[in-house]
Amino acid sequence: MALALITGVAGQDGTYLSRALVGEGMEVHGIARPGSESVIEPGVIVHRIDVRDADALTGLIADLRPAELYHLAGQSSVGASWQDPLGTVQQTGAPVAALLAAVSMSSPGTRFVNASSSEIFGAAAAPQNEATPIAPVSPYGAAKALGHFLVNSFRARGLHASSCILYNHESPLRDERFVTGKIATAVARIDAGLQDVLYLGDLTVERDWGWAPDYVDALRRVARHSAPADYVIGTGVSHSIRDFVSAAFSAVGIHEWERFVRTDPDLVRPADPATQRADSTKARMVLGWAPTVEFDGIVSAMVGHRIDQLTSAT
Numbered sequence: 001m002a003l004a005l006i007t008g009v010a011g012q013d014g015t016y017l018s019r020a021l022v023g024e025g026m027e028v029h030g031i032a033r034p035g036s037e038s039v040i041e042p043g044v045i046v047h048r049i050d051v052r053d054a055d056a057l058t059g060l061i062a063d064l065r066p067a068e069l070y071h072l073a074g075q076s077s078v079g080a081s082w083q084d085p086l087g088t089v090q091q092t093g094a095p096v097a098a099l100l101a102a103v104s105m106s107s108p109g110t111r112f113v114n115a116s117s118s119e120i121f122g123a124a125a126a127p128q129n130e131a132t133p134i135a136p137v138s139p140y141g142a143a144k145a146l147g148h149f150l151v152n153s154f155r156a157r158g159l160h161a162s163s164c165i166l167y168n169h170e171s172p173l174r175d176e177r178f179v180t181g182k183i184a185t186a187v188a189r190i191d192a193g194l195q196d197v198l199y200l201g202d203l204t205v206e207r208d209w210g211w212a213p214d215y216v217d218a219l220r221r222v223a224r225h226s227a228p229a230d231y232v233i234g235t236g237v238s239h240s241i242r243d244f245v246s247a248a249f250s251a252v253g254i255h256e257w258e259r260f261v262r263t264d265p266d267l268v269r270p271a272d273p274a275t276q277r278a279d280s281t282k283a284r285m286v287l288g289w290a291p292t293v294e295f296d297g298i299v300s301a302m303v304g305h306r307i308d309q310l311t312s313a314t
Contacts, residue, residue: 001025001026001027002026002027002067002068003026003027003028003029003064003065003066003067003068004021004026004027004028004029004066004067004068004069004070005028005029005030005031005060005061005064005066005068005069005070006018006021006028006029006030006031006044006069006070006072007030007031007051007069007070007071007072007073007095007099008031008032008051008071008072008073008074008115009030009031009032009040009041009044009046009072010030010032010033010036010038010039010040011038011072011073011076012171012173012174012175012212013072013115013169013212013215013216013219014030014070014072014073015041015173016171016173016212016213016216017070017072017216017219017220018030018040018041018043018044019041020213020216020217020220021068021220022041022042022043022044026068027045028043028044028045029044029045029046029047029060029064029066030044030045030046030047031046031047031048031049031051031057031060031073032046032047032048032049033048033050034048034049034050035048036048047060051073051074051091051095051098052090052091052094052095054094054095054098054101054102057095057098057099057102058098058101058102058105058106061099061102061103061106061107061110062102062105062106062107064107065106065107065109065110066107066110067109067110067111068110068111068113068223068224069099069103069110069111069112069113070113070115070219070223071095071096071099071112071113071114071115071147072115073091073095074091074092074093074095074143075087075088075091075092075140075143076092076140077140077177077178078119078138078140078141078269078272079269080140080177081138081139081140081143082138082139082269082270085139088139088140088143089139089142089143089146091143092140092143092144092147093142093143093144093145093146093147093150094146095147096114096146096147096150096151097150099112100112100150100151100154100159100161103154103159103161104154104157104159108158108159109160110159110160111160111162111223111224111228112151112154112159112160112161112162113161113162113163113164113219113222113223114147114148114151114161114162114163114164115163115164115166115219116144116147116148116151116163116164116165116166116230117140117141117144117165117166118165118166118167118168118208118232118234118276118278119136119138119140119141119144119273120134120136120141120144120145120148120165121133121134121135121136121141121273121276122134122135122136122137122138122141122273123135123137123271123273123274124273126206126238126275126276126277127236127277127278127279128232128276128277128278128279129232129278129279129280129281129282130165130230130231130232130282134148134149137271137272137273138269138271138272147163148163148165148230151163151230152230155228159228160228161228162222162223162225162228162229162230162231163230163231164215164218164219164222164230164231164233165230165231165232165233165278166215166218166233166234167207167208167209167210167232167233167234167235167276167277167278168180168207168208168209168210168276169209169210169211169212169214169215170209170210170211170212170298170299170302171211171212171213171298171301171302172301172302172304172305172306173212174212174302179200179201179241179244180209180244180302181302182198182200183198183200183244183245183248184248184299184302184303184305184306185306186198187245187248187249187251187252187254187303187306188252188303188306188307188309188310189306189310190252190254190260191252191254191307192307192310194310196260197260197261197262198245198260198261198262199261199262199263199264199267200241200245200261200262200263200264200267201241201263201264201265201266201267201268201269202241202263202268202269202272203240203241203242203245203261203263204240204241204242204274205240205241205272205273205274205275206238206239206240206274206275206276206277207238207239207241207276208234208235208236208237208238208239208276208277208278209235209239209244209295209298210233210234210235210291210293210298211291211292211293211297211298214289214290214291214292214293215233217289218231218233218283218287218289221283221287221288221289222287225286225287229282229286231280231282231283231286231287232278232279232280232282232283233278233280233283233289234277234278234279234280235278235280235291235295236277236278236279236280237277237295238275238276238277239295243295244299245257245261247295247296247299247300248299248302248303250296251299251300251303251304252303252307
């Protein structure tokens with residue numbers, strides 16, 4: 001039985017990925033934070049390791065020698081990275097070095113896939129592809145860029161190491177630390193009469209939002225492709241925060257949503273890229289990958305899930 005190891009197994013992507021791999025019949029091991037109470041998918045063998053602990057990561061990889069290693073863990077909030085730049089680098093950038101070094105030393109046959117981010121491109125003109133210069137404008141983007149460059153370096157030394165440059169991707173599992181989860185929750189609560197106002201930052205920022213299970217499918221395709229490489233993964237369509245808010249309220253039949261939304265200057269991020277949009281031509285041509293769920297369907301699924309949660313709690 002082939003063995004896979006997933007860091008960040010308790011997160012949105014880790015949950016969908018572990019579910020898919022267990023369904024394939026793989027032996028799936030996952031790394032989760034010590035003390036975390038997050039629910040892990042059934043069938044996953046969990047290892048409670050801090051990803052900043054290089055020795056623990058090295059020992060685990062030497063013991064398991066996974067066929068596939070998916071690195072999803074790290075501090076995942078752009079906004080939070082401004083509050084703790086050093087911690088972001090330690091949690092998001094440095095573990096890539098430890099994992100790649102461990103694979104190189106004790107499991108060189110492992111196929112390593114790193115979850116990179118569109119934030120590595122910073123404020124580059126849209127659309128962005130694999131040739132777009134890497135020029136991050138946030139500590140999070142810089143930490144992700146470090147991991148991205150490390151993958152390139154170890155690939156040049158012969159490892160099957162790849163990065164998926166993931167654009168924003170959502171699902172009902174997205175939590176409220178992210179603006180999309182915050183919006184979905186607030187709309188469900190406003191619709192239920194439990195909340196009056198939704199406070200947001202800049203509504204004009206545009207992002208390329210996709211469906212998380214589609215992006216997990218891309219990770220698997222990259223791990224199993226004959227040659228390692230980097231791939232931009234996104235839908236190729238951008239929407240603004242305003243569009244997301246409008247779609248969320250429309251999902252509950254509220255069309256004059258402006259009366260429920262207020263702008264809070266404290267929520268505006270410094271140096272936030274105005275527009276991100278993926279050019280995923282390479283992934284479509286080489287991997288046969290394509291998104292399956294459109295924007296309105298993603299937003300509706302998120303709001304519907306929050307409504308179900310409220311209903312079940314009452």
